[in-house]
Amino acid sequence: MNVAVSVRAYAAKSPAVWIAATAGALALWFALYWRLEEFSGWAVARLPLPPDGHLAEAARFFVFDAPKVLMLLTLVVFGMGIVRSFFSPERTRALLAGRREGVGNVAAATLGVFTPFCSCSAVPLFVGFVSAGVPLGVTFSFLIAAPMVNEVALGLLFALVGWEVALVYLVFGMIVAIVSGWIIGRLHLEGWLEEWVRNVRAGESVVIPDHATVIDRIEAGLEAVRDIVGRVWIWILVGIGVGAFIHGYVPTDLLASIMGREAWWSVPAVVVIGIPIYSNAAGIIPVVEALLSKGAALGTTLAFMMSVIALSFPEMVILRKVMTARLIAVFVGVVAAGILAVGYLFNFLFS
Amino acid sequence: MKTIKVLGPGCKRCQTTADILRAEAERLGLAVEIEKVTDYAEIAAFGVVSTPGIVIDGKVVHAGGLPKVEDIDGWLAA
Numbered sequence: 357m358n359v360a361v362s363v364r365a366y367a368a369k370s371p372a373v374w375i376a377a378t379a380g381a382l383a384l385w386f387a388l389y390w391r392l393e394e395f396s397g398w399a400v401a402r403l404p405l406p407p408d409g410h411l412a413e414a415a416r417f418f419v420f421d422a423p424k425v426l427m428l429l430t431l432v433v434f435g436m437g438i439v440r441s442f443f444s445p446e447r448t449r450a451l452l453a454g455r456r457e458g459v460g461n462v463a464a465a466t467l468g469v470f471t472p473f474c475s476c477s478a479v480p481l482f483v484g485f486v487s488a489g490v491p492l493g494v495t496f497s498f499l500i501a502a503p504m505v506n507e508v509a510l511g512l513l514f515a516l517v518g519w520e521v522a523l524v525y526l527v528f529g530m531i532v533a534i535v536s537g538w539i540i541g542r543l544h545l546e547g548w549l550e551e552w553v554r555n556v557r558a559g560e561s562v563v564i565p566d567h568a569t570v571i572d573r574i575e576a577g578l579e580a581v582r583d584i585v586g587r588v589w590i591w592i593l594v595g596i597g598v599g600a601f602i603h604g605y606v607p608t609d610l611l612a613s614i615m616g617r618e619a620w621w622s623v624p625a626v627v628v629i630g631i632p633i634y635s636n637a638a639g640i641i642p643v644v645e646a647l648l649s650k651g652a653a654l655g656t657t658l659a660f661m662m663s664v665i666a667l668s669f670p671e672m673v674i675l676r677k678v679m680t681a682r683l684i685a686v687f688v689g690v691v692a693a694g695i696l697a698v699g700y701l702f703n704f705l706f707s
Numbered sequence: 708m709k710t711i712k713v714l715g716p717g718c719k720r721c722q723t724t725a726d727i728l729r730a731e732a733e734r735l736g737l738a739v740e741i742e743k744v745t746d747y748a749e750i751a752a753f754g755v756v757s758t759p760g761i762v763i764d765g766k767v768v769h770a771g772g773l774p775k776v777e778d779i780d781g782w783l784a785a
Binding site for chain 1: 714716718747748750751752754755756757758767768769770771772
């Protein structure tokens with residue numbers, strides 16, 4: 357008994373045991389994922405459905421996609437949780453403080469992809485950045501990239517739509533963040549921040565020494581899975597449900613005529629529609645997949661996705677605490693213009 | 708007696724952080740005074756960007772995410 361307890365205590369502290377367990381879990385993941393289609397096919401065949409028709413089509417989409425998306429999300433979030441344990445907003449701020457615009461915007465957008473960020477701490481982050489001498493435009497580049505270009509969006513796009521679209525999204529999401537931030541910086545709108553934000557005297561930049569061990573980092577990965585997957589799984593199921601509905605019921609001709617390449621007005625329309633729709637990447641990507649497979653144009657679909665993820669009412673409400681409505685309007689306008697440009701560019705390139 | 712400040716705008720995690728700190732101090736039999744700082748300007752003045760942050764006797768020891776119990780014991784013992 358005592359031996360068993362001490363063995364367990366030893367194992368819990370041994371990096372080798374943790375690494376081996378992680379490797380084992382990964383192997384199991386791949387083994388499961390490899391057979392997932394057979395499994396889902398078997399499950400669909402057992403469903404009491406007519407072999408053809410709308411309902412079967414929709415059910416098939418759901419049964420195939422739901423486990424696939426949830427498994428992939430878990431893997432990607434775990435990996436990114438480990439990567440993110442090497443970054444912190446405090447360190448990112450220290451890297452960005454006093455940076456010149458231009459280079460600073462690029463650095464901010466890049467760090468935005470890797471730095472742990474949650475919209476609940478957007479305000480302390482914003483105030484902390486600006487008060488520590490990170491230029492306003494550079495701060496915006498970070499704030500735009502962080503929610504928009506993230507591991508969940510990229511991982512799911514890669515898995516569901518293909519690596520080409522994932523890469524396009526990564527590159528153009530970054531460009532939108534960099535250019536929008538740069539433009540906001542050139543407009544010199546510091547005076548449009550709330551009074552109290554301008555008066556904050558920043559404390560000395562603290563960077564807490566990072567003494568994380570391998571075990572801490574694996575734990576950080578697991579914690580990220582618990583936190584993120586625990587929060588977004590319901591959105592994913594809703595997203596896949598909507599995707600399943602589109603797959604099964606929306607006629608291809610109709611969608612192609614609304615969101616197809618010929619409909620020039622559809623790009624601004626989807627950007628505007630996307631603003632009040634609030635969903636994270638996890639919920640929207642199954643919808644994106646369904647839209648693309650039904651003949652929606654790539655540029656229009658990308659614009660829709662970026663608008664839904666990057667521009668949201670709740671975020672604006674949070675940001676209102678630190679900036680005037682005018683500044684929020686400029687922020688939304690500039691980002692929306694960038695997204696529009698991406699939409700048109702892709703519809704033009706891939707015609 | 709140690710003075711502990713929990714920095715955070717009143718989110719759930721900040722409350723949990725304060726609760727864990729109080730429970731650990733009690734378990735170790737240490738007298739502490741825990742104060743919650745919710746004012747954004749004050750939080751920024753500590754140089755903390757991600758919440759919850761923990762300040763013990765004027766020194767920032769933690770920022771972002773829930774603290775680990777082993778770490779808390781170390782801070783309280785120091």
